[in-house]
Ligand SMILES: Nc1ncnc2c1ncn2[C@@H]1O[C@H](COP(=O)(O)OP(=O)(O)OP(=O)(O)O)[C@@H](O)[C@H]1O
């Protein structure tokens with residue numbers, strides 16, 4: 087008999103440790119070991135973990151007895167070499183453990199661990215013939231106990247390697263992980279009503295109505311049909327599904343639809359809820375590009391001959407999306423894959439629906455909040471290069487982790503958005519910048535799009551590193567909105583303020599409402615009044631866990647911390663001086679909503695902020711209602727600034743520009759310029775020129791002046807000088823180290839120690855330690871050390887050196903209790 091070899095595998099596990107772990111391969115698994123496949127291994131005390139093999143070898147580990155691989159989950163690799171290269175790059179560049187990267191990269195269904203709990207899938211119909219004996223045993227147990235973790239299942243089956251059973255059950259949609267169930271099983275569909283085929287002509291419909299009108303008992307049904315028609319269900323020979331709930335709202339009886347369905351007159355059908363999509367179903371054909379868009383498209387193609395990355399700097403409403411659409415189609419024709427990155431999936435439904443309209447099933451939407459099965463489906467389809475499906479992936483930053491085979495183009499829309507950067511948990515990577523690295527592995531091209539590009543991006547374009555293409559005009563030659571300032575200081579003196587509204591803004595709101603136009607108001611604060619303060623002694627209520635003031639929420643009548651979950655009822659008197667003169671400073675979205683009902687009685691106001699969009703679909707529903715003109719004024723936080731495209735918005739109000747400008751952050755001016763220009767850009771997009779009112783104490787502020795003049799270049803040039811003078815990006819690269827400890831005194835000592843070590847290596851490029859703006863969060867004190875290095879310094883060297891200093895620091899036992907969070911390229 088042939089001698090059997092002893093193999094070992096190096097496995098990475100989803101734990102925050104940089105090294106791979108070595109396991110011994112049982113002989114019977116020798117033939118199955120490959121890099122890129124998943125194995126189940128023991129980790130820690132009696133725990134099983136799923137890991138990925140990164141190396142198969144025969145080197146016996148020294149100094150310890152390695153444990154055995156317990157089970158093999160895959161026949162073929164689930165990650166590609168290119169993906170692994172990207173993981174390594176992220177791990178090095180962002181100084182994150184490889185296990186963290188793996189954790190971020192894999193859909194959670196790929197990472198069954200000891201904590202995973204499973205349940206019966208809500209759609210499982212009980213067809214047990216598809217089950218093996220072992221699978222059946224699990225299902226039986228779940229019928230009794232409803233929820234099991236992997237250890238329990240292992241006990242029931244009497245075997246250790248249960249993952250393959252679980253995996254098969256998940257794939258057969260018999261069971262579901264608890265995490266999946268929690269997030270994803272809100273119904274995505276609703277009941278719609280549509281005219282049956284036989285009645286879809288004017289004559290037949292008329293005949294039907296005649297028949298129904300003659301029979302008194304059919305009155306309800308007649309009404310239902312008439313309501314359906316009133317709501318545009320049948321127009322010019324074309325029928326269209328209408329939400330049943332809306333028909334009922336309009337007075338049609340719900341039961342009559344069932345009768346009509348039975349009689350074959352109307353059809354009730356369950357469909358995805360997306361009224362926006364249906365809105366222009368009729369024009370799902372590609373739009374013809376304007377000459378300006380065509381020129382931009384040609385220039386982008388030309389630019390791609392020489393440059394791998396090109397910036398499309400197109401003003402708000404210039405029609406960048408249509409240009410993207412052409413570029414995507416071009417790649418599809420070549421059989422290539424396209425990755426379309428968006429800052430936040432949840433906030434970009436409008437854009438997603440537009441693209442889905444064009445590309446239908448070829449688009450997969452990949453997002454951590456989506457159904458895990460769908461994510462795995464997209465993953466596998468890409469992995470196997472199945473071009474009939476998901477040739478285009480729309481996703482937030484985590485979509486860079488997908489197993490692309492044949493990537494031709496990456497589009498990063500709204501590339502300036504800070505939400506492309508992940509902060510928690512590690513890896514703290516930037517999706518845009520990672521996409522540019524991913525590009526290189528595939529020889530693909532990257533198009534960055536924005537009306538207000540990030541400083542770094544524009545700088546790269548100016549330097550010739552990126553190509554640059556501009557769209558200076560709005561589509562349809564609509565002028566950019568006219569922007570005015572409302573001088574709060576003056577109005578306060580003249581007593582023309584109505585609470586938080588300037589007389590100037592109120593006038594404009596009245597005019598817009600008279601014209602039946604809609605309004606968007608932007609205030610970057612939720613809640614009612616951000617701060618309460620005692621007028622006598624200045625006391626204000628703080629969070630007991632964090633170093634911040636509590637925000638008053640009127641609806642729920644509580645004071646709430648926006649950093650942790652702490653809340654408390656409001657106080658009647660100042661606990662410090664017992665005065666009852668507590669006044670409120672500042673204002674949030676909730677208060678604005680309240681005040682509007684007093685200033686403009688009868689006006690229909692809706693808030694769009696974290697508090698009103700917690701529920702599934704509430705964001706979409708609010709936008710749908712606004713689109714259907716059921717809302718006159720939409721009041722929101724920065725959620726209202728992101729890419730919204732409504733025809734009837736003629737006025738945008740920015741309620742407190744100063745708050746944005748005064749933030750203690752080197753990006754405060756950049757962010758202010760971007761936010762104000764973006765929200766201003768929602769006004770007057772389609773038919774006539776829009777208006778914007780910015781309320782401020784400081785109308786002459788240079789940022790506001792550049793916003794008014796739509797002068798991105800002016801802003802950019804000026805800001806660039808500041809950045810250069812103060813050693814900030816794009817001239818310097820930054821790395822922030824945040825130290826966290828419960829004991830402020832120990833923290834002080836430790837932070838000094840780390841800073842000193844860093845100074846030995848980097849000299850005056852090290853700043854701090856200092857307290858951040860919020861110096862205590864959830865009972866931990868924070869200190870920040872900043873490192874600024876010249877942008878041409880070697881990334882690798884800097885990080886190696888820094889890592890070495892951190893390791894040295896941790897080798898001192900006194901320091902072991904502190905957490906050091908490294909944030910490369912903080913946003
Ligand atoms: N070629 C075209 N034909 C018809 N309509 C167009 C065309 N190009 C753009 N539009 C319309 O103009 C509006 C603005 O386009 P789009 O939303 O793509 O602008 P944008 O550049 O992405 O703006 P923003 O940066 O503000 O999001 C949209 O309603 C779009 O449907």
Ligand SMILES: [Zn+2]
Pocket residue numbers: 629630631632647648649650651652864
């Ligand atoms: Zn708190």
